[in-house]
Amino acid sequence: MKKIINDVENIVPEMVSGLVRTNSDLVKEIPGTTAVVRNDAGFASADQVGIVSGGGSGHEPLHAGFVGDGMLSAAVAGQVFTSPTPDQIYEAIKAVDKGKGVLLIVKNYSGDVMNFDMAKEMAEAEDIKIGTIVVDDDISVENSEFTQGKRGVAGTVLVEKILGAAARSGMALDDLVKLGKKVVDSTKTIGIALKAATVPAVGHPGFDLGEDEIEFGIGIHNERGYSVEKIQPSKKLSQELVEKITGEFSDKSGDFAILVNGMGATPLMEQYIFANDTLDALKAKNINVSYSRVGNMVTSLDMVGISLTIMKADPEWIKWLNEPVKTIAW
């Protein structure tokens, strides 16, 4: 294994330190944690519901890259592919509560769900009102190594963007929870891998694929998917994913948003080619793409691969997706 790191044990604090030191106008560390909170001039006077997300590290820029005005208020980084601890999540909640309550956006992994729930109880004991949204956009498999039900993957960033804009607009906590559930229900993702990720503490890829093989339905922690196939042209790959994902939407009218997400080691060139093919495949189905985004948003360390997220979106969600934010990575 060759990686640009120092001690495997210090990867996360050193990463968070590098992120904060190079973006001190946007974020700062919450002392004694590997959580970051907004540090922009507008945060002190922001009179809104706070939004906290987080999870295991290795998915950068998720979540810390999306902290800022109009998106997350704070993000909590756990060890690589490991849930953050309840006390760190609790510190983040306290750092962002303005008396209007705090919304937790949690990817559906057993560890995250449990630890965010414990932090919620700690905060409620301090009379902080908490709402929780669990994101489970990955339609490729039911249940998985670390999950009961479906996994939360790249669609999370779209959920964070829409709820961040809605919270900034003044929406109350209860309404944000209702909106979040509707957004999650309308968001569907499948990922494919050409090469698995190498977790630093493990030192080799999480699973092996042949020189001409590709895996459909992978998760963002090296979870295997639903089939291994021979590598195919981008057009075929995008058609397969579009077919599977759009099959989940009974109503194909109205606005749709898409995210073509690089898994970490996939050149942007290939992401744009795949996006081009995906737009063709959606056009052939008369599906109207009102918002599209391409890039490394929710990665899996050095995994080579891509995921496609399709969201059936209310017109207001499209407006919220387009609103400017001040973050590192949106």
Add this chain to the structure above:
Amino acid sequence: MKKIINDVENIVPEMVSGLVRTNSDLVKEIPGTTAVVRNDAGFASADQVGIVSGGGSGHEPLHAGFVGDGMLSAAVAGQVFTSPTPDQIYEAIKAVDKGKGVLLIVKNYSGDVMNFDMAKEMAEAEDIKIGTIVVDDDISVENSEFTQGKRGVAGTVLVEKILGAAARSGMALDDLVKLGKKVVDSTKTIGIALKAATVPAVGHPGFDLGEDEIEFGIGIHNERGYSVEKIQPSKKLSQELVEKITGEFSDKSGDFAILVNGMGATPLMEQYIFANDTLDALKAKNINVSYSRVGNMVTSLDMVGISLTIMKADPEWIKWLNEPVKTIAW
């Protein structure tokens, strides 16, 4: 070779199509070319010197990702690792000239220098005033496979940002050329690779490195560097690069800007760890970092590696680096 592509011959037009279709509020294609030009509402009334950059593809988001208000007016994409043709560059020049002349920002490769120069002559024959800045920030080697003198690498994006802001502020062409030369002279880069890039038409990495080896001084087209060493901790790597680069600056007082640039397949986690170590190494030398940036800006397809750029910056350049822009990737 596993890549998410269709025909190798169509990689660049399909990539440009995907980029434009997913960012039509920002850029559009110049018909009959693989060049893109600003498409934002402000472009029609922008009364400024136009800025055109470009070069071989495979370095995304450079250059098309940096087209927009406050940065480039247009970008020309050649085939992978191959200069764009003079006629395409000429079309881009014509698309952005507002009567105040056009500045060309060219990375120092023989093909690019020649083809941008031919396009310049074509434009001057039409009475369009042209200025040229050649970027040669890579201090690792003199001359190289495709270069006379030093190579133009990641520092190019900082040059584009500063000149883009200066042009937007109303600076005249002659002054932009003078400023550009000063900025280039103040910008120094070295890159390292853990794994070479695989050019799609070639199908295998451009050179081989052992399982524990790292190459110092690589270029962005698989050009070999100045030494192969055993992999070292990030702290050691950053110290070596900081030592070599800062040795180029006789005056170490005042403001410096840095860019930690991922080469395409390097996780953001490692880039932040390296940035953290680089800030420590610069602090130990009492060098004042007034601007810092981390991310995949000037890549080399799926190369695993990183480059460090250090610029000795006038206070006004720091202001220009911080000014907001509307681009895909800045």
